[in-house]
Amino acid sequence: MKTTVKSDIEIAQKSTMKPIVEIANKVGLGEDDLELFGKYKAKISNEALVKIKTKDSGKIILVTSINPTPAGEGKSTITVGLGDAFNRIGKKVMIAMREPSLGPTMGIKGGATGGGYSQVLPMEDINLHFTGDLHAITTANNALAALLDNHIQQGNELQIDQRQIVWKRAVDLNDRVLRKVIIGLGGPLQGVPREDGFDITVASEIMAVLCLASDLKDLKLRLSRMVIAYNYKKEPVTVGDLGVEGALTLILKEAVKPNLVQTIEHTPALVHGGPFANIAHGCNSVIATLTASKLADYVITEAGFGADLGAEKFLHIKSRSAGIKPEAVVIVATIRALKMHGGVPKAELSQENIPALTLGFANLQKHIETIKSFGLPIVVAINKFITDTDQEVNTLLEWCNRENVPAVLTEVWEKGGEGGIELAEMLLKVIEEEENKFYPLYDISDSIDKKVRIIVQKVYGGKDVEFSQKAKKQLIEFEQFGWSNLAVCMAKSQYSLSDDPTKLGRPVDFTVTVREFKPSIGAGFIVALTGEVMTMPGLPKKPAALNMDVDENGNAIGLF
Incomplete structure (x- = not known):
């Protein structure tokens, strides 16, 4: 008899959440420290963020992966499951993750709330509009574009060369037809005609600025430094030159506060900020990560895509900006991705293929070497899929053993935190026994x-x-x-x-x-x-949106 596998949304909708105030209490926050968005979501107030700054910092564990298949390898799922596993073994832990973008949610890759029994909740809200952070970033981005064009229309005091405007408009969707547009048509009252274009919101510099700012004051300073155009003398023109950094900060003053939610197993999680890792720096906000480190003894955080992208940027950009370092790095590997790197077509990844799997180990080996080159301890987490065979899993574990690389089979999709306990215990052992010699690969003063x-x-x-x-x-x-x-x-x-x-x-x-x-x-x-990397992705032939709907009671359908 065939077993029916529940979808992520079915699992999420049947899970019982606790009031977010109870979740906050686990890490020493009270109701007065929160700004509630209903019963199960909250932002942490500015006053609370200031109050906890003097606390000791917990240990940060970074989750990254090998180069993924188009569907992803479950890095967010491992992040959530690992946090739940730490919680199960009695550790005070928080998870720090990125917010999903509507573009990939309605496109091909799916949401970013984890999967199976390792998800952050409320899954529907987080994958759609959540607390409005991405809308605020979109609005700030487009307010700047409108103010810039108005400045030119009203006399162009800064002598901006409209052929050298680098600031684009933004929308949080995959919309290829907006990559290049013409604006200002229709005569003098409609503005100055020029070429323009749209980025997806998560590629906007405002998203990166919000995610790297340490507080509201730093956010305003960073916004003022953004280059938006060049003048006729070919000199850069900034937001500060335009004089609108205050207005942009006003739009973003709520979005800069981190969002508190929970996992299926009620582990506290901060989900905040969402820059892509292939076109931006791919890490959740510095404010959320630092806040989690002040509230918990262990922080499980992730960086987008493989170690060649998200982890490299975490270690060279976010670590420098926030003054932090991870205690250890988890490299997520899947049998299917390794077989893909061994030459197996996408349609055949569910079939056992030991020779291709073995060839694919070269990709994992490079990512291991990369993290080791930063001087950091590592553990390989094998994210188990139902199509993986015992022989394939054992072949990978045996290879890791020969390479003297700690590796653990992880079953958090199916078993939640229980499926990640061995990984959590291995990480604690590695952190305790291995020396952390973290250092960047380049000096900031290099050209x-x-x-x-x-x-x-x-x-x-x-x-x-x-x-x-x-x-x-x-x-x-x-x-x-x-x-x-x-x-x-x-x-x-x-x-x-x-x-x-x-x-x-x-x-x-x-x-x-x-x-x-x-x-x-x-x-x-x-x-x-x-290469061909674009800051505005397109939709696939059959976008995920085709499967989405809502029932008469307002419950989402087809959201993974």
Whole structure:
């Protein structure tokens, strides 16, 4: 008799939540420390954030992965399940995760609340509008665009060259037709005609700024530094020059507060901020992570996609900005992704294939080497899928054993926190026994091109970097503007270690091409655009939205 596997939303809807005030009490917060959004969601107040700053900090554990399949490898699921496992073994723990974007939620990848019995709740709310943070970021982004165009319409006192406006509008959806648009048509009263475009909200620099700001004052300062255009003298024009950083901060004053929710097993979780890791820095907010570290002894947090993207950016960008370091790193690996890296087509990933699995180990090995190069202890978490065979799992465990890499079979999708207890205990052992020698791979004073080369060669395993003529020109300009002492944020395909998504496994002797640089001065980094990576994704042939609906009682249907 065939067993019916429940969907994530069915599991979530049948779970019983506790009032969020009870969840807050677990970490020493009272009702007065919260700003309630109904019974099960809350923001932590500014007063509470200030009050806890003097507390000792807990240990941070970072969850990353190998290069994923298009559906993802369950990194968020492992993050939630691991937090629940720590809770089960009596540790005071909090989870710190990103907020989902509506783009991938209604596109192909799905939401970002975990899966199975390792989810954060209320799953429907978090995957849709939640507490309105992404709407606030979208509004602030587009308010800036409107104020910029109005400045030009009203006389252009800053002498902005409308051909050199770099600030785009934003919408939190995958909408390819908005990548390039013409605005201001219809005559003098409709504005100055020019080319424009849209980014997805999570690629907006305002999202990165909100996620890297330490408090409201720092948020305003970072917003003021954002470069939005260049004048006729080819000098950068900032938000501060336009004089609207105060208005933008006003729009964002609630969004900057972290959101408190719970897991199915009632572990406290902060879900806040959501930059993509292939086109931004891919980590939840600094405020949420630091808050969690003040409220709990252990913080389980994640960084988007593989260790070549999210983890590298966590360690080079977020760690520097927040003054934190992880105690250990979990690398999530799945049998199906390893088989994909061994050459198995997507349609055949559920079939046993030991030779392909073995070939795919090369991808995992590179990510292990990368995290070790940062001087950090690691544990490999094998995220078990129902299609995995015992022989495949044992083959992977045996390989890890031969490589002297701690590895644990993890079944948190099916069993919740119980399925992650062995992983939690292994992490505690590794943190206790292994020395943490964390250090970045590049110095912040290195030139921009040197930072890019170090990332490509040491993190991706590439041979060289090629800069387009435009990128070469920008390197000279950025040096003149005093921007070389900033971190680098690589925008690259998540599917490959290279900038070519078709080069799976562990490619060698490849060259990464940087086609353009984008200054994110407010965030504190320079974005290097490579390959075909776009800041506005498109929808697949059959988007997930086709399966979504709502019943007569207002319950979501088809939301994974």
